[in-house]
Amino acid sequence: MPPHGEATVPLRSLSAAEWDHTYGSTNPGWDEEPPPVLGELLAEHAPPPAHVLDVGCGLGTTARWLAERSYTVTACDFSPRAITEARRRTPAGAAVRYEVLDVTGQPPPLESFPVVLDRGVLHTCPTHRERRTFAAAMARMCRPDGLWLHVGAAALDEEDALHQSNGPSWTTEETFRAAVTPWFTVLDHRISDFGRRRGVTDWAARYVVLQRREH
Numbered sequence: 240m241p242p243h244g245e246a247t248v249p250l251r252s253l254s255a256a257e258w259d260h261t262y263g264s265t266n267p268g269w270d271e272e273p274p275p276v277l278g279e280l281l282a283e284h285a286p287p288p289a290h291v292l293d294v295g296c297g298l299g300t301t302a303r304w305l306a307e308r309s310y311t312v313t314a315c316d317f318s319p320r321a322i323t324e325a326r327r328r329t330p331a332g333a334a335v336r337y338e339v340l341d342v343t344g345q346p347p348p349l350e351s352f353p354v355v356l357d358r359g360v361l362h363t364c365p366t367h368r369e370r371r372t373f374a375a376a377m378a379r380m381c382r383p384d385g386l387w388l389h390v391g392a393a394a395l396d397e398e399d400a401l402h403q404s405n406g407p408s409w410t411t412e413e414t415f416r417a418a419v420t421p422w423f424t425v426l427d428h429r430i431s432d433f434g435r436r437r438g439v440t441d442w443a444a445r446y447v448v449l450q451r452r453e454h
């Protein structure tokens with residue numbers, strides 16, 4: 240079983256206040272540019288200059304990485320502290336717009352986008368019910384026929400899925416599909432490292448391209 244992140248970090252919290260506290264007190268171990276597989280999937284399914292909504296963008300590292308690759312980016316997070324820091328790190332003139340936003344809140348937030356992306360956000364949802372709520376929010380923000388690119392912790396078998404003592408919520412492919420199928424069709428599904436740092440973020444992650452159904 241790979242390491243499950245940093246023990247002190249509430250990777251399964253659904254509370255904006257707790258995430259805000261995390262960003263104020265910890266250097267987040269997951270904050271790094273995504274590995275090449277995400278760029279490959281994007282190039283194949285949603286080449287630039289597509290407009291991407293980076294949901295739960297944290298410190299904006301993926302948002303800036305996308306903008307550097309000629310995407311137009313809207314990036315949101317429900318932690319005001321994360322968004323303040325993301326804005327501070329973003330060069331003037333970069334094609335990134337930041338919003339403080341709880342994507343599962345009501346009424347439906349923002350407009351809808353051709354591409355929505357979550358890196359490490361659905362996997363903060365500890366139960367099927369919360370994963371469904373998050374998937375429904377992604378469906379509201381994704382245009383009909385639009386795409387959702389998901390990157391999140393992957394349990395490669397049932398036994399892995401049982402080891403849930405800390406870190407992100409490890410879902411099997413079956414569990415993942417059960418959360419998203421009311422709204423999305425899976426177009427591409429790959430397993431690769433979550434991040435680039437050996438022994439820290441190189442645990443198994445699911446890279447999934449999903450298409451929003453019309454109805």
Ligand SMILES: C[S@@+](CC[C@H](N)C(=O)[O-])C[C@H]1O[C@@H](n2cnc3c(N)ncnc32)[C@H](O)[C@@H]1O
Binds near residue numbers: 297318340363
């Ligand atoms: C593990 S971090 C990943 C951050 C970033 N995507 C990255 O790859 O570095 C999860 C992020 O999701 C945000 N988040 C969780 N639930 C959210 C919600 N309902 N609305 C907006 N942001 C949320 C948290 O504040 C946190 O920044």
